[in-house]
Each structure stands twice: as C-alpha cells, then as structure tokens.
Amino acid sequence: MATAESKPAEPEKTEGQAKQQENGEVDAAADATAQLGIEVGDSPFSLELSQDQKDIREWAHGFAEQVVRPAAHEWDEKEEFPWPIVQEAAKIGLYGFESVAQFWADPSGLTFPLVNEELFWGDAGIGMSIFGTTLAVAGIYGSGTPEQMVEWVPQCFGTADDVKVGAFCASEPDAGSDVSGYRTTAKYDEAKDEWTINGQKAWATNGGIANVHVVIASVDRELGSRGHAAFVIPPGTKGLEQGTKVKKHGIRASHTADVHLDDVKVPGSCLLGGKEKLDERLAKAREGRSAKGQAAMRTFELSRPTVGAQAVGIARAAYEYALDYAKEREAFGRKIIENQAIAFALADMKMEIDAARLLVHRAAWMGRAGKDFNNAEGSMSKLKAGEVAVWVTERAIQILGGNGYSREFPVERMHRDAKIWTIFEGTSEIQRLVISRAISGVHIQ
C-alpha cells in the first residue's frame, strides 16, 4: 500500500468531480476504497490521455476551428477539391508523411483517431480531402515491403511546397461489397519483368488527381479475392485516366471519380510485397490452404477504427451545435432545452457519441497492441460510429427545426456528410456480416 510520502500529487479536479466533492460523494467513495486498502488513483487501468496526446489533439482542433470550419460551406457549395486548405495543412505539418508516421508511432494507437476526430469535427468534406491519402498509404503499409514504403509513401503526400495526394482504387462499377467480383486484371510478362493492368475502378477518393494510385487487381480470377494483388501506379504512368467525377450527396469537397486503366504497364517492383510473396500466397490458395493477405480486405481492417473516429468527429460537431442552439432558441416563452424532449435527445446524442468513441479507441488500441480481433472489434467501431453519426446529425436537424433544414446552418451539411460512413469502407450490412461471422464461427450469408 502507498505510504503518505509516496502518495502521488493530487490531480486537478474536473468540474464534475468538484460538484461530487461538494455533495460528499467523493469522500464517501474514498472512505469505501480506503477500507478495502485501495488508494484512489492507483488503478493500473486508465482512460486518461497522455499530455502528448492532449497537445496534438488541441493542435489539430485549432486548425479545424480556425481554418477548416470557416471554409466548409464554401467548398461544399463549390464541390471542388480544396487545394489551398490541404496546402495550409501541409505547411503546419498536419498533412505529410512525417506527421502521419508520428501519429502512427503512438504506442497506444490513439493519436491518429484523435487527430481524425478533430479534423472531421471541422468539416468532413475537407477532412476527407486531407486524409483520403491515408487510404493509399494504408494500402502500401498493408502489403508493401519496407523499401516500397520508403519509396512510395512520401510520394503520396508530396512536400509542403508541392502538395500531392494518393488514391486507393479497389471498388469497381459492378463490385463494391463483393470484392471477389473485381474484373480488373494484372498480367505478368516474366521476360520484361513487367505487369500490364486493364480495367475500370469506381468511386476512388482522389482518383485521377492523385500522384500515386494504389490499385487492386486480379492476377487469378478463379481464386476470387485470394487471387488479388495490390500495385502502385507511379505518377504520370500512361494508360491511367480519370473517368467521370461523381456528383455527391455529401463530402462534396472531396474528389471522387472513376479511374480507367487501359494497358497500364508498370515494372515488377510496383507489385506491393513482391513476386515471390505473391507466388507463395497463390500456391497456398490453389492448394486450398488458408492464404493470408487478401490485399483489399487487409487495407480495410487497418483503417476501420480511424474511419470510425472521423464519424465521431462529425457527430460531435452536430451535437455541440444543437446543444448551443437549444440553449439559445426560445419557444413558448422558454429555452427549448428546458423541454425534456429536447434535453433527453441531447443526452442520448452525447451518450451515443461517447459509446462510439470508446469502441473506436478500443479497436485502435487493439490494432496497435497486436491483439486479435476475435469479435471483429474494428468493424464494430466503424459500424457503431457511422450509424451514430447519421442518427445524431438527423437529431440535430430536428432540434434546429426549419433552420436545421437550411443550408445556412451547418447541421444540414453534416447530415449529408455523415451518410457515407454507413456505406464506404464496408457498408453497415457488411460490418454486421463480419461481426456475426466472427462471434458465431458460422458462415452467415
């Protein structure tokens, strides 16, 4: 047991703790734990963020509040990629391979989700324009060799003076959820050590405007998703063209487009992971042995908690806006928050957001700590956060009444933006499929 001398300095009290102290609740709890021989604050488990994490979160929040939020309406209306904002993010070091590496380096796994939550709190369309590149980066990390990571990841971002973006191209016009249906093919010419890729990709974030495209292609159609491989398409490669740019419901600042691959030729070194590893994997799959590393699925697994954190950011933005509004707006001679119908809705919104964040942080920590996702905890975090974002932003519109439905107020945009979080990176139905298979061991259809 800790002695009086070894007792740590008393931490600063939060407003809630101070109120509990006034009510005598803390003293009673302290007495009870003291009787059990336990010091308050001794717990080896903590949800407290480190000072570094708090500092990075505050820094990202400052950028979101001062630069991203004020620009959100303009870029949503223009439906154009916000290059000047991405450049500003690069200038302060928020966008770039060094910063992303620093966020990933946090051994708790929480820093990258924390930064994402703040940025998407600022605005989801601009947030996706800034962090859409990380999908391509996750593709390279998921399948590439250390040499390939060093070569290609910096080229996804460019430099602060010459900003670039990256794109991850998996989905196709006829195959989104059903990754085994990809028709894009890659054929190898051993004599030239060269791959030729043909096909069409759909819905690619940054597709066609990216410096580096990471493309998933089939090298053996008979093997379904086990016959996939991931390729880097270097800048300026002939045969890769942007197709139609998609006009969207939400995240309209983010660029989404089809990508056409017409006899795209890349050297053997562009196959992520290398030929030897691919051959090994294909051989295993042909023999019916379990083959790890289905390129697209692994990329999604790596990024799901971070995607969930983005949805938490949107939900929090709408909740905070609605809370402030409810405290100001008057109807029937009183503030609307004085009605339980409004106050209880806000209480539920806050509770759901916090629950979603806890799932996100758990999954992010599990991923970084190398824990097995036995119950598909990564999918759980994305599923919950996406659905919470849609629900909370819809409730926020309701709380703002007619103003909520107007483009003059941001919750309308937040609701349009939130919807994609139940569709991309695996729809809600696909997440439920993954979770139900994981918990049951049954191949649910």
Ligand SMILES: Cc1cc2nc3c(=O)[nH]c(=O)nc-3n(C[C@H](O)[C@H](O)[C@H](O)COP(=O)(O)OP(=O)(O)OC[C@H]3O[C@@H](n4cnc5c(N)ncnc54)[C@H](O)[C@@H]3O)c2cc1C
């Ligand atoms: C704005 C935006 C950005 C995107 N960015 C990218 C990107 O950068 N890279 C990329 O590769 N892709 C991207 N996508 C594509 C996205 O990942 C797909 O749209 C998504 O995976 C769903 O695929 P789909 O549209 O083909 O729908 P489908 O697979 O056709 O699904 C249609 C419906 O059927 C349901 N369904 C399908 N199969 C089942 C099943 N077995 N059980 C129950 N329900 C099922 C789905 O849940 C969905 O509700 C993006 C999409 C959008 C809209």
